[in-house]
Amino acid sequence: MTARLSAVLPYWLDRPALEALDIARAADRLGFEELWVGEMATFDAFALAGAIARETAGLRLVVGPLAVGVRTPVALALGLGAVALLGGRPAGLALGASNPLIVEGWHGRPWRPVEARARETIEALRPILAAERSGFDGDHVRTHGFRLREAPAPTELALAAFGPRMIAAGAQLADRVVVNLLTPEQVARVSADIEAAARAAGRPAPPLTAWVPAALEPGPAALAQLAGQLAVYLPAPGYGEMFAQAGFEEVVALARSGIGRRDLQSAIPAGLVGRVCVMGDAPQIASGLAEYVAAGADTVAVVPATAQDPAGERVLAAVAGAARDP
Numbered sequence: 001m002t003a004r005l006s007a008v009l010p011y012w013l014d015r016p017a018l019e020a021l022d023i024a025r026a027a028d029r030l031g032f033e034e035l036w037v038g039e040m041a042t043f044d045a046f047a048l049a050g051a052i053a054r055e056t057a058g059l060r061l062v063v064g065p066l067a068v069g070v071r072t073p074v075a076l077a078l079g080l081g082a083v084a085l086l087g088g089r090p091a092g093l094a095l096g097a098s099n100p101l102i103v104e105g106w107h108g109r110p111w112r113p114v115e116a117r118a119r120e121t122i123e124a125l126r127p128i129l130a131a132e133r134s135g136f137d138g139d140h141v142r143t144h145g146f147r148l149r150e151a152p153a154p155t156e157l158a159l160a161a162f163g164p165r166m167i168a169a170g171a172q173l174a175d176r177v178v179v180n181l182l183t184p185e186q187v188a189r190v191s192a193d194i195e196a197a198a199r200a201a202g203r204p205a206p207p208l209t210a211w212v213p214a215a216l217e218p219g220p221a222a223l224a225q226l227a228g229q230l231a232v233y234l235p236a237p238g239y240g241e242m243f244a245q246a247g248f249e250e251v252v253a254l255a256r257s258g259i260g261r262r263d264l265q266s267a268i269p270a271g272l273v274g275r276v277c278v279m280g281d282a283p284q285i286a287s288g289l290a291e292y293v294a295a296g297a298d299t300v301a302v303v304p305a306t307a308q309d310p311a312g313e314r315v316l317a318a319v320a321g322a323a324r325d326p
Contacts, residue, residue, distance in 0.1 A: 005323050006062075006301035007032045007316060008211055009048075011040040012225055013232070015306055020048060021055065022311035023304065028056040030320040035059045036094070036211070036301055039066060046079030053087025061087065064094030065160035065178060068117050069103045069110060073124040074134065074146045081129075084152035091152060094178055095121060096160030099236040115165040116140055122157055122173045129155045158209070162238030164193065171197035171205060178301070180211040181233060181276045183246050184291040191296025207298035213277040214285055215305035216315040224265070225307040226273050231255070231265040248272050277305075285315065286322035 007027035009020045020043065027035050037052065039045035049063045061083060066076070076093060083091045097114040104111050120138035128134050131151035134143040159170035160178045170177035171194040179190055187210050198205035213229065215222045233239040234255035244252045251272060255264050273279075278288030289300050302319050304312025 004034075004207075004299040005032055005319065006034045006036060006209065006299055007312075008036040008301045008303040009038060010213070010229070010303045010306070010312075011038065011042060012306060013228060014225060017042040019306060019311055021052065023306070023316075024052040024056060024059065026311045026313050026316055028059045030316050031058070031324075032316070032320065033058075033060060034062055034092075036062045036064070038064060046083055049083045049091065050086045053083055053089075053091070056087075060090065060092065062092035062094055062156075062158065064158065065096030065098075066094065067098030067103050067107075068095045068114065068121050069098070070107050073121055073128060073136070073141060073143050076121070076125060077128040077146075077148055080155065081148050081150055081152050084155075085150050089153075090155065092156040092158060092176075093125075094158035094160060094176075096178075097162065097166060097238065099238075101236075113140070115169050118159060118166065119169050119173060122159070122169075125157065129157075161190065161194075162242060166238075167193050168197040170194065172201040172203070174206050176207050176209055176299075178209040178211065181213075181230070181239065182210060182242060183275050184295040186242060186246065187292055187297055188295040208296055209299040209301055210292045210295075210297040211301045211303055212289060212292055213303040213305060214289070214315050214319065215277065215279045216285060216309060216318050217281055218279050218305060219308050221307040222305045222309070223270070223273060225305055226277050226279075227268040228261075228265045230268055230272065230276070231261050234264065234268075243272065243276075246272075246275055282318035282322065285318055289319065289322070 037049040045063050049061050080093050100111045103109050117140045120141035124136035124141050134146040136143050156175040158176035158178050159174040161167040161170040191208050195205045240252045278285050292300050304315045306312045
């Protein structure tokens with residue numbers, strides 16, 4: 001593999017919350033270049049990233065993807081600035097659509113229009129992160145008069161993309177585009193779409209990052225963990241369409257029928273888990289990740305299964321070894 005190598009904090013629903021810190025330490029110790037710190041139902045992403053920044057030395061942190069409809073540009077800039085200052089090194093920020101359950105249900109904020117709000121947030125953030133005073137009036141985002149006292153070093157802004165509109169927004173405005181739970185064939189199509197949209201906008205195509213769950217020699221517990229995570233994403237707008245495109249229309253329909261998450265987890269076919277995750281021994285994992293690189297991913301971000309591999313130590317070590325000895 002010749003791609004940039006990243007690790008992702010997975011927030012498995014069946015694992016202790018503080019395992020996130022153990023995963024971060026393991027990734028740092030094993031020589032991973034960067035760590036993605038998202039947000040689910042445990043930590044505030046910036047608080048966790050700040051703690052990790054104080055405990056690691058070599059990791060570049062990317063906070064997100066965070067739901068674009070939840071935080072203002074000022075809140076995003078304050079959080080990212082804190083992480084960069086506490087860590088003494090640049091940090092990246094990723095934004096994404098999330099889903100109505102989180103944005104509307106949990107936070108009471110409007111979910112739509114996602115693409116327009118993402119564009120305006122990126123445009124409003126750029127000058128703030130460059131230590132300029134804010135002054136932006138959009139249809140959905142407004143900010144005036146704020147300036148960070150300690151502006152972070154030059155910051156990469158990534159956008160999580162599903163569907164043609166978000167892919168186009170990422171290709172036209174973001175420094176990176178990130179996708180999650182896609183097959184290599186789907187990554188190749190997204191890569192081509194990014195190239196076309198960026199070319200039409202007259203700019204170089206931004207790098208593409210693919211998040212890929214990985215399990216080293218998984219047993220029943222690890223397979224159940226992976227299926228349980230898919231059960232969370234299957235009903236979500238964008239994700240469901242991607243899974244259907246990969247040939248799993250029936251399980252997407254089941255997920256959107258109101259079935260309980262545990263029942264849905266039991267109904268997820270092994271074929272779906274195998275299409276969007278890499279599993280097996282170390283050479284099989286290396287080969288699976290290499291397929292994503294060949295499909296156009298500039299970065300492979302490994303999401304370690306930990307049910308039978310605490311902190312993902314073994315699978316992260318296998319991936320790091322494959323990167324050192326391609």
